[in-house]
Amino acid sequence: MSKKEDTHIQEDLSIESEFNALIEDYLKTNHRRKVDIITKAFLLAKEAHKGARRRSGEPYIMHPIAVARIVCGEIGLGSTSICAALLHDVVEDTEYTVDDIKGLFGEKIAQIVDGLTKISSGMFGENVSAQAENFRKLLLTMSDDIRVILVKIADRLHNMRTLGSMAPAKQYKIAGETMFIYAPLAHRLGLFAIKTELEELSFKWENPQVYSEIAGKLRDTHRMRADVYEHFAQPVIEKMNELGFKYEIRAREKSVYSIWNKMQAKGVPFEEIYDIFAVRIIFENEVGIDEKKRCWDIYSVITDIYKLRPDRIRDWVSRPKSNGYQALHLTVMGPDGQWIEIQIRSRRMDDVAEKGFAAHWKYKEGKIEEDTELDKWLKTIQEILESPSPNAMDFLDTIKLNLFSQEIFVFTPKGEIRTLAQGATALDFAYDLHSRIGDHCIGAKVNHKLVPLSEKLNSGDQVEILTSKSQLPKSEWLGIVTTAKARTKIEYALRRLRREMAKTGEEMLNKSIEGTNIEITPAIIDRMLDYYQKVSKEELFCAIGNNEITLPQKIEKILTLKKQNPNNGIFSYMKQALHVGKKTEKIDSKTTEYEAIDPKKTYILEEDSFNKNFIMPTCCNPIPGDKVFGYIKDNNEVEVHSIHCPVGFKLKASHGNRIVNLEWGSYTQFPFISAITVNGIDRMGMLNDITKVITAGSLNIKSMSIETNDGVFEGRIIVYVHDVNDLQTLCSRIAKIKGVKAVNRRQN
Template sequence: MIDADDLLSLVRNYNPKTNEALLRGAHAYAKRMHEGQKRHSGEPYFTHPVAVAAILTEQRLDDATIATALLHDTIEDTKGTYTEIETLFGHDVAELVDGVTKLTNLELSSRESKQAENFRKLLMAMSKDLRVILVKLADRLHNMRTIRHMVPEKQAKKAHETMDIYAPLAGRMGMQWMREELEDLSFRVLNPEARTSIMRRFVTLQKESGDVIPRITEDIETVLEKHGLKADVFGRAKKPFSIWRKMQEKDLAFSRLSDIYGFRVITGTEDDCYRILGAIHQRWRSVPGRFKDYISQPKSNGYRSIHTTVSGRDGKRVEVQIRTRQMHDVAESGVAAHWSYRDGVRVQNPFAVDPAKWLEGLTERFENAEDNDEFLEHVKLEMYSDQVFCFTPKGDVVKLPKGATPIDFAYSIHTRIGHSCVGAKVDGLRVPLWTRLKNGQSIEIITAEGQTPQATWIDIAVTGRAKAAIRRMLREEDRERYIKLGRELARVAFDQVGKKATDKALDTAARAIGLKDGAEMLARIGSAELSGRSVVARIYPELARQNADSEVEAVRAVIGLPPGAEIRRAQCCQPVPGERIVGITYAGRGPIVHAIDCGALAAFDATPERWIDLHWTDGRHAAVHNVTIDVTLSNTNGALGRICTLIGEQNANISDLHFIDRKPDFYRLLIDVDVRNAEHLHAVMMAVELDSDVASLQRFRDVERRP
């Protein structure tokens, strides 16, 4: 266990002016509070908070954060209280400890909607003081380092939570080293066989070719010395999870994988960074498409560096990152660099990002999410995204996630530009809207008045902002269409009972159902959430009862059923009066009535004893026999409403609508219609088919549909 003197020594290495009394007091208080508690490993529990504090000293963080690390479990797991901590260690530390406690209580690995709700809370906690999440990340890192002592089920739960949330969050904050370690520790739990396999291949590779890292490091140092450039060169093999992910993404075997080694060149000035880049490219051939200049176009978390991949010794691809010392400090600490100390004073690093501005940039894209699933989608897109930098025709820079399309670019400029987008030019050439944008491209968006988003854009767009704007616009358009359709369906339903669907009647029915107004009710009828028949029943219950009585009469519409049996029509063929029918018996329940030409009857050829000869009664039947028709309709204004009117004019009721395929020019839907008999059905279908916007019409039959 790290004692107070050892911890203070770690802090003094970067902050000789540390508040020794504060840290000794926090160390002693936490040790006393956790006295007698054990970890899963059997070690004293206090080894954990002190290890978390030690991890944060590597980031050279301030005294309040180190004290919070020592105390972060006292409110949650001991008799310690917020008031006591505030009295002993001050308001700042007490607020930080309380924030970490609230984060600890969030179950971030639960079902999606709850996860999204808790992610909102996590971001709210971060917005108060980002140091809360720094302590929580260090806490999670130490827990993952010692996870082997937990039961397998809890290991898997923690590993999934870490991989899904904490690792990408660390990366988004610029703490790439922590992201890589968290991912690899989770990988060890979730897929130990794959990790072991990669480690074995590394060992085999080293036996065959030796340790290439010192040799390539020496090669780079020789080149720099030749050009009179001073810099420190560090090399390393990439983490097993990073290699495995690349193998999965590119579908490559380990033997075909390149650039599994990475090198960092740290120099004094920005000018030297570009000189070193030139020297390296003179010596080795660069790999096309693998150059990124994050110095001229830094990431939002302050990250600056030049990345290039070259074919080095023996043709091996190696990635080289070139940066200054100040850039490297931010690359290691990310947003945490804002609180870093050196020689007892806060480091004035020109590349450190203001945490408040960073968090505002992170969350502004989430504000328009209208439900939990949409919010969680936005968060994960932001957390996992790498960036590309594109230019407007005027030369302004637009930052987008990797894989973004012209649609994302259009919406990043303005929602109005996105909605009216009809095309795009990339570097002067017209390209499809699904084109993936690359670094440095110039994008021109072509717009047209009257254009609106297409449903297919949701699958093309990558950014949460674009997806949210598209969905919102489509919902508004759908609502208007559903209201128009619902009005037609309501009119037909009211006509069935001899009443008019006036605005007053609709508002009265809406209030009876518990909706705010008639428009909301019409929208729900149009989207098939409500039926016109159920609305009529709310305000004309006696008429609805008479209709129900006519449906009861339909039970007696078939002759040949066993005594007491009710008519049960097969949904595969939906027979109606006027069609030849047969019954199939089932043990323990009445027979099912099929049309004689139903394809499903072939399954009963070997059991003729189950067949019953049935036929419909003569005379007029009530319009209660539901039949599904399959309509392909032109996607033009008013077409669907006109079809509903045509069906109503034939005195047939529409009981349900279901869209099964939508395209910009046509859509296909299933309409459930209540008819009297085969002749009535024929009249309905004839009236619909004669409409010029109907491309095809047929009775829908499916042998997979069961009664």
């Protein structure tokens, strides 16, 4: 037997073994036993993908099987979704059509495969408008059959698990897209375990060094946390056993990504993150015992033993989150002097938390409240889709506002509960009630007290909206609202008002030329645009309609308006740029074209790089030693972004084909700015000691601000450094100053 034949036999055995594992997973579920149709889908996919291989070199069929296993075992879906997962790439990559799938497997499986095919060419295409269009398709298929997006998330999860075979620039694109879109979607659909893993894998591929450092520290300190947990759990276990509860108790550590996120948000090192683990108590669903009552029974047991922190109770049992999550959270002071968070939930609640809405089908008896919450969210998405923002990236941002939001619950004057995103304002609430109420809103009463439209609401507030027929939406309202629903409705209303105003202005212009021999030709309009410095005909008519522009008393004067040279002047350049639909960051009479950049190459940033193609935007201010990537602009300029940059996240997600891998070369001359925060116990001479340390290191200070309050000081210092080593050395020297408690770098 040749080596090639032996390899084929081994691969066939591996494929068979994986498929058998899928069937075993399926048979462990409560779904109906439809093994025949799953086998049929597997055989068709195996034949269709015969000879095809993944970038890693393994047979392509291993990918659909892996996706089907995630769909079955980790999301909990049945045979229809498993078949769709096995067939999800068949229509796109082979000769089979959706009609073939329909003929062989029926309408429902074909419909899901068709939905997956529409979005499987990559969430995002070559240009921004195509990306938004693909995302819109994805959301439309969600509202049609939620299983489409669940299978798509499973597909993305397996791709993330096998991302190592991709080139670095491709890894950045896929990881950025995952963090920007797929993780929030998984979170919103209640797939907590998958959302956490997607974030973790994205972070791991983009920041291998930081990931490995935090993971190492977690391993090193695990024993200490295990001791804290055991001291806490022992008396709780004894009491619950005495009462005869059927339950499971365990400690669950935060993910590396969530720890890093907290370190960044608070500007503290790993050693100052104290809530690394939480205790989870999961009790079994027993016949005749109310879940809600059992949660509070366990709460009572814990608070009889340990002192409660009253401001940290979260009752998600009485009022579930809109992604279906239910649990009772509390925080108590443990026996070792540490605050410990406890999450109490039933086995059903735990399934819902880990597997999202798919888990409801396991427990479903008629239509339950959480499904209604999902329907409400999908309805909100539909409303946004009906009047999307004309700017594609704004559209993505608008949708994202609704993906990763925590909820608050507020009441109408009649006591009706409304769910809003955390941070929602009175104006958001007005638009949540109805677009007409929002459009005419002039103020609100929160708990019977008059407040402005910008007032942020809290859970439990009772809100009454005040309206006036004379009130109309204003563009500044876009800076007040925080929910996607309100933003979309305001933008729609502003566009409608603008069209009406433009129509009025056009009528005023036409009326002014009545009885003359003047005709409003394109040439006349161009002269008026130049003279009044407007970029479009609609803007010109709007300005006339709202009396911003007063037409000359003798209308014949518009024939003599001086037409500017279209090649000169800032305004003409902007008009020209807007006319072709391009955004311009530089207002200049010429655009520099740089040498072409190849996205497949890795570029080294040397001393003279920033005199050539490469530019440093102000959003993240990376310095030599930071992990960075490049974004290729239209003129081949390359923006250098930190791997953690929030602007960079969006670029990776939406312009993956323009991402290029960068590495720092030797860099000693050109200084970079970086910010650090310092805090500690205030004393005489503290400021002087800090400045001495900075100047002793031959570094220059750009700015410095320090505030003291009740003997404690906090400062922010912006310094010029050459690289990360300069910054780390500075931080360690400042940390040695008497009274200084913490020094940390801050991303600008």
